[in-house]
Amino acid sequence: xxxxxxxxxxxxxxxxxxxxxxxxxxxxxxxxxxxxxxxxxxxxxxxxxxxxxxxxxxxxxxxxxxxxxxxxxxxxxxxxxxxxxxxxxxxxxxxxxxxxxxxxxxxxxxx
Amino acid sequence: xxxxxxxxxxxxxxxxxxxxxxxxxxxxxxxxxxxxxxxxxxxxxxxxxxxxxxxxxxxxxxxxxxxxxxxxxxxxxxxxxxxxxxxxxxxxxxxxxxxxxxxxxxxxxxxxxxxx
Numbered sequence: 001x002x003x004x005x006x007x008x009x010x011x012x013x014x015x016x017x018x019x020x021x022x023x024x025x026x027x028x029x030x031x032x033x034x035x036x037x038x039x040x041x042x043x044x045x046x047x048x049x050x051x052x053x054x055x056x057x058x059x060x061x062x063x064x065x066x067x068x069x070x071x072x073x074x075x076x077x078x079x080x081x082x083x084x085x086x087x088x089x090x091x092x093x094x095x096x097x098x099x100x101x102x103x104x105x106x107x108x109x110x111x
Numbered sequence: 112x113x114x115x116x117x118x119x120x121x122x123x124x125x126x127x128x129x130x131x132x133x134x135x136x137x138x139x140x141x142x143x144x145x146x147x148x149x150x151x152x153x154x155x156x157x158x159x160x161x162x163x164x165x166x167x168x169x170x171x172x173x174x175x176x177x178x179x180x181x182x183x184x185x186x187x188x189x190x191x192x193x194x195x196x197x198x199x200x201x202x203x204x205x206x207x208x209x210x211x212x213x214x215x216x217x218x219x220x221x222x223x224x225x226x227x
Contacts, residue, residue: 031213042201042218050213092213101154
């Protein structure tokens with residue numbers, strides 16, 4: 001069974017600070033996705049990375065896929081209260097429908 | 112576009128009762144999924160379907176049943192509810208992008224179920 005671990009489990013920071021959260025596995029994935037989930041809602045896709053070493057930027061968010069495709073990181077620059085939420089990573093194989101989700105990092109950005 | 116719609120939003124069941132969680136999508140997606148989310152445990156796949164008339168078990172299917180008679184609807188049935196089924200349930204859908212594409216999951220807003 002493939003497993004994904006995420007760290008830290010909880011993170012509380014002040015507005016304007018930078019942060020990095022991590023997603024790690026002992027297994028190789030063909031692709032990895034990051035979702036953000038707000039209270040009372042379902043997860044929403046932020047990004048998909050498919051190539052080892054790939055870096056994608058989405059405004060203040062920078063996503064990296066590890067060279068060996070076993071890990072990923074999400075870096076947020078100058079965090080804002082609107083970034084508050086649960087960040088989930090999800091790995092997939094065969095570009096298909098069998099996604100494995102990590103337990104998530106719960107981020108709180110205080111004004 | 113409504114996307115993925117789940118009903119009900121909240122439900123309390125007594126042990127041994129049964130119920131159906133409804134899920135419908137209006138995006139003409141072939142693939143649909145049911146996940147449960149427990150605190151600190153991430154999302155676990157219960158069942159999925161790659162098209163009308165086709166369903167398959169996920170990681171945690173015991174105690175649940177599904178059917179897929181139409182492209183739009185994918186109800187999840189709980190028979191003989193147990194306290195271990197207390198969770199938040201999410202329905203999702205995706206459109207298969209082909210051999211080299213990675214699907215994006217579109218989620219409903221969830222059903223919070225308590226079994227007492």
